[in-house]
Amino acid sequence: MxxxxxxxxxxxxxxxxxxxxxxxxxxxxxxxxxxxxxxxxxxxxxxxxxxxxYGVENAVEIAYRTLNENRGRRVFLLSEMIHNPDVNADLLSEGVQFLMDTRGNRLIDFETLNSEDIVIVPAFGTTLEIQAELSSRGIDPYRYDTTCPFVEKVWNRANQIGERGYTVVVHGKPNHEETRATFSHSTSQANTVVIKDIREARELAAFIRKEKPKEEFYRRFEGRYSEGFDPEEHLVKLGVVNQTTMLASETQEIANYLKEELVNLYGLDESSVSQHFASTKDTLCxxxxxxxxxxxxxxxxxxxxxxxxxxxxxxxxxxxxxxxxxxxxxxxxxxxxxxxxxxxxxxxxxxxxxxxxxxxxxxxxxxxxxxxxxxxxxxxxxxxxxxxxxxxxxxxxxxxxxxxxxxxxxx
Ligand code: SF4
Missing domain, CATH: 3.40.1010.20 (4-hydroxy-3-methylbut-2-enyl diphosphate reductase, catalytic domain)
Structure with a gap:
């Protein structure tokens, strides 16, 4: 490696x-x-x-190289480089500034950024919306992009599922930077909903079975479904991807559970299950x-x-x-x-x-x-x-x- x-x-x-x-x-x-x-x-x-x-070492190397090559210029990180207090404190002491906290709250007004500034995208990646915002200020979001290739792999998998007409269920922590980024990239190609654990998968299943009104879905999963999501239409064909750092056993449990729900609901067998469930291996790194x-x-x-x-x-x-x-x-x-x-x-x-x-x-x-x-x-x-x-x-x-x-x- x-x-x-x-x-x-x-x-x-x-x-x-x-x-x-x-x-x-x-x-x-x-x-x-x-x-x-x-x-x-x-x-x-x-x-x-x-x-x-791999992703962390890659990000740390790029961050320090960027700092060394750009002394005298303002260097920002979109948010924490990685989730380690020592590494983040070191970067702050080198003069790097964080634009957002880990939940996406702005610490610095993006209005103050200009094309001379350097913005490093952390290993978790970022959303299409943030990329567009940086571009609109003359900053190339791909110039200092440390997004881990294993995170990009999840985005690609979500897109592949979406292109085949499946709704993407993201197993991840809804407020985690990586899951926010994955949600954003996935919604550009697919109807998408984020669930955080098996308990939420069970709650989602009630909407798959159409046992609950869709208004309740909108309340329960507020901020976690793509624009135009209609639970009556978009919970019929599903595929699961996950945040790269989730518990492997839980993602497997969620995928098996959702598959089983669809099999029972639509009377599927081995040959027809793919009509409603995309067989995906977990996307853990x-x-x-x-x-x-x-x-x-x-x-x-x-x-x-x-x-x-x-x-x-x-x-x-x-x-x-x-x-x-x-x-x-x-x-x-x-x-x-x-x-x-x-x-x-x-x-x-x-x-x-x-x-x-x-x-x-x-x-x-x-x-x-x-x-x-x-x-x-x-x-x-x-x-x-x-x-x-x-x-x-x-x-x-x-x-x-x-x-x-x-x-x-x-x-
Ligand atoms: S996806 Fe995996 S390899 Fe990449 S930064 Fe995260 S933990 Fe590291």
Whole structure:
């Protein structure tokens, strides 16, 4: 895979050795078992796949190159580059300004932009409406476009479905930048509706079966359907695409469920199902798949707790937390600073939607097993800092390099 020129501050010699060794010894990515670091006072299980993905490295490289090539000019990002607080703070400190927040609220009036300004489109992509607005101000929206190719793939898939007359059901978080962009691109070719989970798929099914009046559809899915959408007409032939970072199992459940509804409603069989349901594989990206598969492998381990590192608004990281916490106590931290002491940890509670402090998070066991992983937007350097913090907390005597060498020999 292509390599990118990213700032050295995001790299970690320790994590690089682990990743490179695992990659070399498992080129076909068949072994999802974690890397086990056996220290004297604790064991750390590091996920097989985690950290910066293709799209993030591509975006970071373009952003820094753009800054270096345009000193003295105003450089804007449409919104957060990626969902990582360190990376975004670094870019702000380099003089980059954000035009919008992650929900699309304007932080800077677009009226103030002119053709001399540089606007970087983040990895999530953007809407056709924003592209048109930038163009109208003399700014080429494709000049500094870091939209991930895996996101563009979703747009293409939505268009293909639309061209064949299917309505596109987008499984995604309605306010997420990527889903807003996908919705916009999809609506240019297809009738489109966004649902966020299986519960909403079930609600949608009541309109597919025409059990509820369409006025209720407009109320329930307000702001999430394309212009001119008529639920009586446009919920007859469906295809599903998803935000690239959703939970694979949930997208599959939604697609199976909607297909089943249509099969029952129209009395379809294998040969006729395509008349009402476009068979699409999920549109998750490779990084989401790898990270989720590696997380399932972590769940098979007999660990005491898990630490997941990443930006609190990172969709793919949140899903790793959702998986792990089904099995073991899981703490979602944004950096090593969250590990306050052996007694307290500051972490994000995804159910309460806020940061909390938990006490006594370390187990009583004399030599705990701790899982360590992160999402696709977290620099390796941050993961290494968390590892170092844990070793410091346990006053570990064994040398990290020795443990690493011994561990990696086994792969
Ligand atoms: S998570 Fe996937 S879609 Fe998103 S930037 Fe990374 S590779 Fe691209």
């Amino acid at each position: 292509k390599t990118f020129d990213i700032p050295v501050k995001y790299k970690s010699p320790v994590i690089s050795v682990i990743k490179e060794t695992r990659r070399t010894k498992d080129k076909l990515k068949r072994n999802f078992k974690p890397t086990v670091l056996e220290f004297e006072r604790l064991t750390i299980l590091i996920a097989r796949h985690f950290g910066f993905c 490779y990084a989401t798949n790898d990270n989720q598969d590696a997380t399932y492998a972590l769940m098979d381990e007999d660990a005491d707790l898990a630490i997941v590192v990443g930006g609190y608004n990172s969709s793919n990281t949140t899903h790793l937390v959702e998986l792990l916490e089904q099995k073991i106590p899981t703490y979602f931290i944004k950096s090593a600073a969250g590990i306050l002491s052996e007694r307290e940890i500051i972490h994000y509670d995804i159910h309460q939607g806020k940061e909390v402090i938990s006490g006594d998070y370390l187990p009583e066991s004399s030599r705990p097993k701790i899982i360590l992983t992160c999402g696709a937007s977290c620099p390796d350097a941050v993961v290494e800092e968390v590892l170092a913090r844990l070793l410091e907390l346990f006053q570990e005597k064994k040398n990290l390099e020795d443990v690493l060498e011994k561990s990696l020999v086994n792969f």
